[in-house]
Amino acid sequence: MSETAAANLPATPVTGKPLVNDPIEERVLVKRAQEGDLSAYDELVRRYQERIYATLYQMTSNHEDANDLAQESFIKAYQALKSFKGNSSFFTWVYRIAVNKTINFLKQRKNRGHMSLNDLDFQAEHDPDLVALVSDKTPRRDLNLAELQEKLNAAMQKLSEDHRLVVTLHDIQDLSHEEISKIMDCNVGTVRSRLYYARQQLQAYLSDYLK
């Protein structure tokens, strides 16, 4: 996958935010950070901290683990910043570091993890799709959103790391297949097939809640 292609990616809206804020300004920030300017790196972290944290949280279903991994990923990225040539977007590059670090962590943690879920925000209770899920379509009508959240996270944790990642990046983070292929360093066809099988597995695990 060429890094030039990644640099030419359009600013795709992801969960209401642009993927790349301002490429030129970002390059300036990266260059300053490469020269040791921590305030520039601070700005870069601010830009992507929420996305990186959210992805790592979706992968681990654990706030503390996601916090540690996100911090360590940004620190690693700073230490390796001199090797960043600027051919791809900083976002893709730092995302790749975070994802690789998390997959390594999850492989080591295998079968030892426990969930530490974040609270749902206020808007969740007013989301018509979610309200419908807990009121009409579930076998237990008294199921509340928190319980559904737990079931969903447990099902996610049953997926392999690669399948979980592709679902997280596509169905939760709204990244395109092409962007995911760059982050996962694989071709688009692999992304599509992983996404298909991951959804099928999730659908089977959660069949009681999807009727």
Place this chain on the structure above:
Amino acid sequence: MNPAPEDNFEPLQKLLALKRHETPPPGYFNDFSAKICARIEAAETAQPASWWHRLQGAFDAKPILACAYGLAVGGLTLFAVYSASNLGLDNANPPVGNGASLVTSPALQSAPAEFAGHPFVGNEPGTNAPHGPVPPNFLLYPGELKTERVDFKSNPK
């Protein structure tokens, strides 16, 4: 063409949307970047990054480097094992040609002629007595063993 029922992922995607509403504790991101910068500064002032840490950073950024590193180390190990086994074979089978004697020990070569029929002489190296190398002279001629008195009381000064 309508997708098969098992391929209709719309309800699942609606359910997955729930995860977008999971948010960290309020104010979590307020000092997130400051913590990272503080940790970077602390690491820089504590000690410079070792070559191994820099290498790990590079591995995180480009996993293919880790793969190449593993292949290189594995290749070197295999080469070392192969070389060592060849070296062992060479030592175990020294070149012998033209009916030359296997005896290479200088002690055997310099054995006095009078001991030509001695059971300890003329044996192949690496074999035990009575086919071993020539023993030292003091064992063959105990009478020639010289002793010297030492005076511990006298002071050379």
